[in-house]
Amino acid sequence: MxxxxxxxxxxxxxxxxxxxxxxxxxxxxxxxxxxxxxxxxxxxxxxxxxxxxxxxxxxxxxxxxxxxxxxxxxxxxxxxxxxxxxxxxxxxxxxxxxxxxxxxxxxxxxxxxxxxxxxxxxxxxxxxxxxxxxxxxxxxxxxxxxxxxxxxxxxxxxxFSDSIPILLIAGSLFFCFFFLIITRIWKSMFKPLQDLQRLSDQVSIGNYSDIIQTDRQDEIGQLIKAFNQMSLSLGQLEERKKEFTSNIVHELRTPLTYIGGYTEALKQKIYTSPEEATNYLATIQKETDRLSKLINDLVDLNYLQENSYSTNMEPIAIAQLLFDTIDLFEIHIKEKKLHLKLDIEEDLVVLGDSHRIHQVFYNIIDNAIKYSLSSGAILIKLKKVNKAVQFQINNDGIGIPKEDIERIGERFFRSDKARNRTTGGTGLGLSIVKEIVRLHEGKFTISSTQSTGTTITIQLPYLDIEGAEI
Missing domain, CATH: 3.30.450 (Beta-Lactamase)
Incomplete structure (x- = not known):
């Protein structure tokens, strides 16, 4: 059986x-x-x-x-x-x-x-x-x-001699009707299942483009719709995997090319002056740091996405943590002649991992400065909104295209791919930010227009002064 x-x-x-x-x-x-x-x-x-x-x-x-x-x-x-x-x-x-x-x-x-x-x-x-x-x-x-x-x-x-003909006629009609019903049910049940089997065979060899058209609302219809959705999701996942592989190869190839080329130049003493050799060494150091940061960010992101990861939760005076993070960018702000505006409530407390929250502030402020126009403005707000502490940062830099907004935060995704070398980013910073916010049961949103610039908003659960989470 x-x-x-x-x-x-x-x-x-x-x-x-x-x-x-x-x-x-x-x-x-x-x-x-x-x-x-x-x-x-x-x-x-x-x-x-x-x-x-x-x-x-x-x-x-x-x-x-x-x-x-x-x-x-x-x-x-x-x-x-x-x-x-x-x-x-x-x-x-x-x-x-x-x-x-x-x-x-x-x-x-x-x-x-x-x-x-x-x-x-x-x-x-x-x-x-x-x-x-x-x-x-x-x-x-x-x-x-x-x-x-x-x-x-x-x-x-x-x-039953008188009844037998009636019974035979009624029985024959019954079995004919029963046969027609069974045939219809057979086709109704097994044709979609056969289509599902065919589609699953296509999915198993990597073809995710086929779907089964159906207007059924029963369990089989729901199964077909779920399978179609799964196939499309697998197709999208496969595309993302290919893009991820392509991106990481690209991210590694360029610094390795620089390091290999300048190392060979130094080895063969192909330079005209000590200053040029020093510049070669500086470039090697810069690309080495870029590789190190890329690897560290990947390890960090994978670590955050593991289900077994747990945050070290404790009450945090979040305003002071934000001030300390802003101080780290004082030189960069002066170099780009940025006008920094602060609107911060200083008595706010959240329950969280101070190291990870600092990482969130650092990555977001770093991006806001990198992608701001010279002599532009950056507005940072930290306020209590309803039952959450809301951190918001806005810069007046080049806006992000609407079609790219939903992909912000994906691994290696950059809206302006031409800027990746000048900014030195790895394309992983916002991915890490979104994971940290998720682990703190918070919310991450981003909006951008050419007229108002880009605004990132993060909400974290508020902790009252008695230590009870609202």
């Missing part, structure tokens, strides 16, 4: 159902025969036998009475035999039922006690079943005779 395919199992179930229906129909007809037809004959025999025997209580079984009974035998549908003694019954037909004598010792005892005895069985001479009964006739001095009433039973096919 385990080796059978699903459709073969369903076919076996259908065949079993049909067989079961036929069996139930047979049993039902047999029930009608045995319980209704035979029972009605038995009740009639008992009623007629008792009635006949009761006419002769306390009388004698005279020739006149026997003649009346025999006359009744002629006009009745029953065969009636009247005898004075039980031994005489053995000489009347049928004298054997089921190939055994009509009367045995137990039957004789019952009759002598005044009870009637039912007889049912096969009679060879008639080649059919009979149903009968023997009734004792009482006189003044006890039993004076016996009445034997029996009737040959019609065969079951004879009983």
């Amino acid at each position: 385990k080796n059978l395919t699903f459709n073969k199992k369903i076919l076996l179930i259908i065949i079993f159902s049909i067989g079961f229906s036929v069996l139930v129909s047979f049993l039902f007809i047999h029930y009608l025969y045995s319980k209704l037809y035979v029972s009605s004959i038995e009740d009639s025999i008992i009623h007629q036998g008792k009635r006949t025997a009761s006419h002769y209580h306390y009388g004698e079984l005279s020739d006149e009475i026997i003649e009346k009974i025999q006359w009744y035998n002629v006009v009745s549908e029953y065969e009636i035999i009247v005898v004075d003694d039980l031994d005489e019954l053995s000489s009347y037909f049928p004298y054997k039922i089921n190939y055994e004598n009509l009367i045995d010792s137990h039957d004789q005892s019952e009759l002598e006690e005044g009870k009637y005895v039912m007889k049912e069985g096969f009679v060879e001479e008639l080649n059919r079943e009979i149903l009968g009964a023997i009734f004792p006739i009482k006189g003044d001095q006890g039993l004076i005779g016996f009445i034997y009433i029996y009737v040959p039973l019609e065969a079951i096919q004879d009983v």
Whole structure:
């Protein structure tokens, strides 16, 4: 059974159902025969036998009475035999039922006690079943005779002879209708499943473009829609993987090319002055630092995305942490002649990992400065909004295209790919920021237009002064 395919199992179930229906129909007809037809004959025999025997209580079984009974035998549908003694019954037909004598010792005892005895069985001479009964006739001095009433039973096919054509026609129509229904259900169930099997084969070899069109709303329809969505998601994931591989190869190739080229130049002493050699060494150092930062950021991001990672949560005076982070960029702000505006509430407390929150501030402020225009403005806000501490930073640099907004924060994704060398970024900073915010059960949003610049908003759960998280 385990080796059978699903459709073969369903076919076996259908065949079993049909067989079961036929069996139930047979049993039902047999029930009608045995319980209704035979029972009605038995009740009639008992009623007629008792009635006949009761006419002769306390009388004698005279020739006149026997003649009346025999006359009744002629006009009745029953065969009636009247005898004075039980031994005489053995000489009347049928004298054997089921190939055994009509009367045995137990039957004789019952009759002598005044009870009637039912007889049912096969009679060879008639080649059919009979149903009968023997009734004792009482006189003044006890039993004076016996009445034997029996009737040959019609065969079951004879009983239902008038109904069989109707049953055959109704049965044929039923099975034709049943076959049509099963065929429709078969196609309805297995055609989508076969399509799913075909699609799964395509997915297994890396083809994620095919989908199954369906307007079904049942479980199979929901399964198809879920599979379509899974296929599309796998396709998108595959594209992202290819892009990720391409990006990381690109990120590694350029610094390695610089390092290899300048190292070979220094090794071959291909330079014109000590200053040029020093510049080569500086470039090697710069590209080495870039590689180191790239590897560290990748390790850090993977570490943050592991389900087993847990933050070191503690109450943080977040305003002071923000001020300390801003101080680290004082030189860069002066170099680009940026105008820094601060709107910070200084008594705010959050429950979080101070090292990771500092990492969030550092990456976001670093990006805001890198992508600001010279002599531009940066606005930093830190306020309590409802039940959250909201950090917001805005710069008036070049805006991010609308189609790139949703992808900000993906690994290695840069909206302006031409700036990756001048800014020195790895394309992982915002990915790390989003993971840290997620681990703190916060929210990260970004908006950007050419007129207002780019705004990043982060909300973290607020902690009241008693240390209870709101």
